Amino acid sequence: MSATFTELRAAGIPITRSCALLGRPRATHYRHARGPVQGPRPARAVPENGQALSGAERAAVLALINIPAYADLAIGQIWARELDEARYWCSVSSMYRIARAAGQSRERRRLATHPAKIKPELLADGPSQVWTWDITKLRGPDKGVFYQLYVLIDIYSRFNPSWIISPVEDSLLAADFLAEAIERNGAIPHTVHADRGTSMTSKPVSALLTDLGVARSHSRPRVSNDNPFSEAQFKTLKYLPEFLASFASLAHAREFCAGFFYEYNYIHRHSGIAWHTPASVHFGTADAIDQDRQNTLTAAYHAHPERFGRRPHPPTMPTQFWINQPENEPHMN
Numbered sequence: 001m002s003a004t005f006t007e008l009r010a011a012g013i014p015i016t017r018s019c020a021l022l023g024r025p026r027a028t029h030y031r032h033a034r035g036p037v038q039g040p041r042p043a044r045a046v047p048e049n050g051q052a053l054s055g056a057e058r059a060a061v062l063a064l065i066n067i068p069a070y071a072d073l074a075i076g077q078i079w080a081r082e083l084d085e086a087r088y089w090c091s092v093s094s095m096y097r098i099a100r101a102a103g104q105s106r107e108r109r110r111l112a113t114h115p116a117k118i119k120p121e122l123l124a125d126g127p128s129q130v131w132t133w134d135i136t137k138l139r140g141p142d143k144g145v146f147y148q149l150y151v152l153i154d155i156y157s158r159f160n161p162s163w164i165i166s167p168v169e170d171s172l173l174a175a176d177f178l179a180e181a182i183e184r185n186g187a188i189p190h191t192v193h194a195d196r197g198t199s200m201t202s203k204p205v206s207a208l209l210t211d212l213g214v215a216r217s218h219s220r221p222r223v224s225n226d227n228p229f230s231e232a233q234f235k236t237l238k239y240l241p242e243f244l245a246s247f248a249s250l251a252h253a254r255e256f257c258a259g260f261f262y263e264y265n266y267i268h269r270h271s272g273i274a275w276h277t278p279a280s281v282h283f284g285t286a287d288a289i290d291q292d293r294q295n296t297l298t299a300a301y302h303a304h305p306e307r308f309g310r311r312p313h314p315p316t317m318p319t320q321f322w323i324n325q326p327e328n329e330p331h332m333n
Contacts, residue, residue, distance in 0.1 A: 005029070053090055053098075061089050061098050075099055117220040120193060122323040124156040127282045128187040130323070131161065133178070133194050134230035135169060136238075138253050139246040147253045150174065152181050154189075155229045155321050158270050159282035160261050161185045165254050171202030179208055193217040193323060195227050228323065236264070274315035281317070290314050 008018040019026045053061070064070065070078045079092045089095065124130040131154055137146040150173075151163045162181030166173055182188055192209055194200035196218050209216050219226030237243065237260055247253040269275045276286045293314035301308050 002032075053094065057090070058098050061095055062102055064089065065095065065099060065104075117218075119220060119324055120217045120226055121326055122155070122191055122193055122217060123320060123325075124154075124322075125320045127154055127157045127159070127284075128185060128189050130155045130191045130193065130321075131189045132227055132230045132323070133192065133200075134227060134234065135174075135197060135199060136234045138165070140250075140253075141246060141248050147247065147250055149253075149257065150177050151230065151233065152178075153229050153233055154278075154282060155323065157278050157282035158229070158233075158273055159278035160233075160265055163257060163261055165250065165257060167250060169197075169199055171199050171204045174199040174202065175204035175208045178205065182212065182214075188212055189214060191215040191217050193219075193227065194230075195219040196221060226324065233264075272318075274317040276317070286317060290317070 005018055005022060005024070008021065009015070013021070015029065016026065018024075019029055064082070065075065065078050070081075073081075075095050076092055079089075079095055082089060090098075122130050131152050133150065133152045136149050136151070138149055139145070140147055148166045148169045149163065150166070152161045153159070154161060162177060162184065164173075164177050178192070192214050194217075199205065200218065206216065224231075237257075240260070244256065247256065264278065266277055266279045269277060273281050274286070274290075276289060280286045280289055297312040297314065301311055
């Protein structure tokens with residue numbers, strides 16, 4: 001191959017073309033042409049103190065990045081601004097290393113801090129004390145069409161003071177919804193709890209509750225179980241066998257929900273409230289019903305005592321209901 005290469009060069013063929021014709025890398029040609037390197041390669045001249053910044057230079061850079069004008073800036077910002085002022089101190093990476101060695105590798109900028117949201121701990125030991133509310137979507141007749149179902153629930157009685165369905169979610173509508181529910185109920189709750197949706201945190205709703213002296217409570221961000229009563233009722237609604245995948249119209253959705261909430265308030269016996277209806281607990285007839293139940297059970301016991309291991313009693317109504325009961329609070333029934 002060397003002889004052929006020599007012939008090509010003698011014929012005036014350039015080195016690049018000759019290497020291409022022979023499939024020979026040019027680096028190989030030049031290495032062979034140069035011959036073996038005799039002895040060790042000369043070392044590159046290095047300044048006596050090396051390439052590193054001196055202690056005084058490092059101290060100057062550290063003082064620079066901590067002056068008031070730069071104390072809030074990222075290292076790259078400082079380096080660029082100094083360079084634009086015709087001042088070169090060191091490379092960006094060196095400036096970062098100096099800051100890191102001084103324990104300043106954290107975020108240098110002043111950032112807004114957001115303290116952790118307080119865990120809501122709400123207690124109700126009677127009706128009309130703590131209400132929760134939420135909004136869920138009901139699918140309409142066409143793709144992308146949803147109706148907004150607003151629902152209030154009393155966490156002690158499980159009674160629904162009010163509900164509405166709207167084609168859109170609106171903060172003014174939400175405020176009117178709450179005001180009408182409180183007026184119809186005849187008693188103002190001391191707390192209204194909701195998640196952090198736009199309507200729940202809106203100015204109209206906040207102003208209304210403030211004017212009425214009602215405490216506002218909100219779920220923590222990304223905590224799904226801070227509004228359990230409303231979420232549980234929505235599950236009850238949407239897991240009904242007769243619940244529809246979509247509704248033909250707004251009137252159709254309202255007709256369905258009217259039947260559901262009447263059944264839920266006045267007919268459905270709720271296991272969480274000793275198998276009473278929410279309306280019975282909310283309007284104070286549960287004690288009389290418990291007495292009637294006791295009379296029935298007593299009569300059954302006297303008629304066939306052999307069928308009972310002990311004297312029967314109706315389920316006991318709990319005396320307290322919590323959202324996020326503290327661990328040190330005793331569970332009272």
